[in-house]
Amino acid sequence: MARTPTSGIQHALRAGDYEAVIASVGATLRSLTHLGRDLVVPFDSDEVRPSYRGATLAPWPNRVVDGRYSFGGAEYQLPLTEPARSHALHGLAAWLDFEAIDKGPDHVTLAAVIQPQTAYPWRVVVTTTFSLGPDGLTQSVTARNDSDEAAPWGTGPHPYLKAGDGHVDDWTLELPAAQVLAVTPDRLIPTELVAVDSDEPERFDFRSPRVIGDAFIDHAYSGLVRDEAGAAVVRVTDPSGSGVEMSWDAACPWVQIHTADKPEAALSRLGLAVEPMTCAPDAFNAANYSFDAGLITLEPGDVAEASWRIAAIA
Numbered sequence: 684m685a686r687t688p689t690s691g692i693q694h695a696l697r698a699g700d701y702e703a704v705i706a707s708v709g710a711t712l713r714s715l716t717h718l719g720r721d722l723v724v725p726f727d728s729d730e731v732r733p734s735y736r737g738a739t740l741a742p743w744p745n746r747v748v749d750g751r752y753s754f755g756g757a758e759y760q761l762p763l764t765e766p767a768r769s770h771a772l773h774g775l776a777a778w779l780d781f782e783a784i785d786k787g788p789d790h791v792t793l794a795a796v797i798q799p800q801t802a803y804p805w806r807v808v809v810t811t812t813f814s815l816g817p818d819g820l821t822q823s824v825t826a827r828n829d830s831d832e833a834a835p836w837g838t839g840p841h842p843y844l845k846a847g848d849g850h851v852d853d854w855t856l857e858l859p860a861a862q863v864l865a866v867t868p869d870r871l872i873p874t875e876l877v878a879v880d881s882d883e884p885e886r887f888d889f890r891s892p893r894v895i896g897d898a899f900i901d902h903a904y905s906g907l908v909r910d911e912a913g914a915a916v917v918r919v920t921d922p923s924g925s926g927v928e929m930s931w932d933a934a935c936p937w938v939q940i941h942t943a944d945k946p947e948a949a950l951s952r953l954g955l956a957v958e959p960m961t962c963a964p965d966a967f968n969a970a971n972y973s974f975d976a977g978l979i980t981l982e983p984g985d986v987a988e989a990s991w992r993i994a995a996i997a
Contacts, residue, residue: 688728691780698789698815701995704728709777710793710811712737712842715820717995722927724843724954734943735841738777739824741809742797744839745903745939745964746770748872750802752967754835761802768870773841775800776809790814796829805834807981819994826988828981836979836987837962843943843954844929844993847921851895851942851952854926857918858889858940861906864963871901873964876974879904892918895955901941903964905974909933917957918996926996934989935959936977959991 691707706713711732714725726736750761750771761771781793792812799806806829814821828834846854865874865882879888886898890908907915913933917940920926931938941956962969962977969976979987 689731690726690728692783693728694783694786694791694793694813696789696791696813696815696820699817701815701819703813703815703820705791705793705813706732706737707781707783707793708732709735709737709779710739710781710795710809712813712820712822712840715842715993717819720847720925720995721845722993722995724845734843735773735777736843738773738841739809739811739822739838740773740841740958741776741824741826741838742803742807742835743774743837743967744841744958744960744962745966746772746871747967748870748965752835754967755833759802770870774838775803781809781811784810785812789816799830803834805830805832807834807836809838819992821990821992823988823990825986826981827986828983831983833983834981835967836981837960837966837977838987838989839935839939839958839960840991841956841958842929842993843956844919844927845954846919846926847923849921851955852897853922854895854955855892855920856889856895856940856955857892857920858904858938859908859915859917860890860904860938861908862904863887864903864905866902866964871964873903873972876905892920895942899942899944901939901944903937903939903960905937905963907936907938915959919955919957920996924996927993928996929957929959929991929993931959931991932989934987935961935991937961937963939964959989961987961989
């Protein structure tokens with residue numbers, strides 16, 4: 684019997700000029716190519732997934748500050764999975780092994796259950812479908828609350844988009860967002876929602892496409908401009924004009940952008956993390972903020988869904 688790779692069972696998809704590999708651990712987008720060109724930063728099947736690369740985030744994306752939150756009149760303390768900043772990072776599903784419940788040459792549907800636990804005492808069934816087509820790779824995530832009480836919920840993906848050769852500094856970003864969430868510089872704790880052109884427009888305002896350069900970004904954006912179909916679209920291109928775009932539906936009013944800075948120069952700024960989110964960072968503490976953090980309350984039996992798409996720019 685063949686040994687299962689470190690990242691789980693591998694689901695290879697193909698449609699036209701696109702190929703993708705989905706790893707079962709964390710329902711992770713491990714690789715995505717168009718005509719052989721990487722659209723996301725990949726990793727090896729027998730490698731422990733680095734930096735949540737390509738993972739499906741649930742039941743919250745981003746951070747819960749100090750891992751503490753209250754819901755339904757009770758107080759909870761989550762494990763601090765981002766110890767350097769003392770936060771609970773990216774949910775509970777990223778290391779679950781998702782089971783394939785439907786599969787074809789161009790699609791796979793995976794499912795896992797977030798079981799009740801001390802810091803999140805609700806049972807939520809998470810189902811996600813990855814589907815390749817002529818317009819790229821679409822992922823949808825559905826959550827169903829199988830508990831007897833309401834549960835807090837949020838989700839999002841964590842791909843690192845790759846426009847072409849080179850690094851983030853060389854690429855042009857188009858981000859149709861009017862607001863950015865200010866955070867503390869050390870722990871990235873949200874403070875206030877501000878206009879992208881208010882304090883540091885050269886760092887945060889990409890409503891008109893321009894080169895990212897050496898800007899450090901690890902911030903959530905909102906106030907998204909959407910097309911006639913209701914989709915928000917982010918585009919990242921290299922100097923030749925080719926690249927990758929990511930779009931998402933109205934279920935995600937937020938997007939986290941991260942330039943993927945690392946202490947090791949060889950591993951730093953290899954891709955641009957673009958993370959559509961159904962809620963803001965620290966949304967489990969929504970009452971602490973003056974803006975709408977977008978936390979979803981799933982009543983017993985309720986279902987929530989969100990979707991996004993990644994496609995090549997020729």
